[in-house]
Amino acid sequence: MNPQVSIIMGSTSDLPVMEKACKFFEEMEIPFEVNALSAHRTPAEVSDFARNAAARGIRVIIAGAGMAAALPGVIAAETPLPVIGVPIKGSTLEGLDATLAILQMPPGIPVATVAINGAQNAAILAMQILALADSALMQKLIDYKSGLKTKIVKANEELAQLQYKFKC
Numbered sequence: 001m002n003p004q005v006s007i008i009m010g011s012t013s014d015l016p017v018m019e020k021a022c023k024f025f026e027e028m029e030i031p032f033e034v035n036a037l038s039a040h041r042t043p044a045e046v047s048d049f050a051r052n053a054a055a056r057g058i059r060v061i062i063a064g065a066g067m068a069a070a071l072p073g074v075i076a077a078e079t080p081l082p083v084i085g086v087p088i089k090g091s092t093l094e095g096l097d098a099t100l101a102i103l104q105m106p107p108g109i110p111v112a113t114v115a116i117n118g119a120q121n122a123a124i125l126a127m128q129i130l131a132l133a134d135s136a137l138m139q140k141l142i143d144y145k146s147g148l149k150t151k152i153v154k155a156n157e158e159l160a161q162l163q164y165k166f167k168c
Helices: 012-028 043-052 071-077 096-103 119-131 135-160
Strands: 005-009 032-036 060-066 083-088
Touching (some): 005 012, 005 071, 005 119, 012 060, 012 083, 012 135, 043 071, 060 071, 060 119, 071 083, 083 096, 083 119, 119 135
Parallel strands (some): 005 032, 005 060, 060 083
């Protein structure tokens, strides 16, 4: 089994955020890989990864990074694959710095960007991309989204049962 998605983070300190993507892929039975690569500390390795990802069978890359958040853009500059950036909340600007760094890519180097610490949404977006060419995966995605609706309907039914003196 070869990975279809590569999850990259700038440091293993980002794992608590990026693990949400791992868990989603595990639940959906989508083969993935996880690596730590730093655009600033291991630039040659990042370049090698990005240039060779498609040839290895990777179809989507999710790159999480905080602070200067160069990793998603550096990867996108050297691969034809779609790159989804996950800005990771840092201690200084609460992730806004990373969000702006990932959003403000130059023409020709797009990086899809999800919410701060939004690794699960990055995984869902990656699945949506993969599902365009895989009807079984599309059905899993449809079922997953239907399940989200069911959870809210059930939660609303439970809220209706709450008893308060002034609740109408």
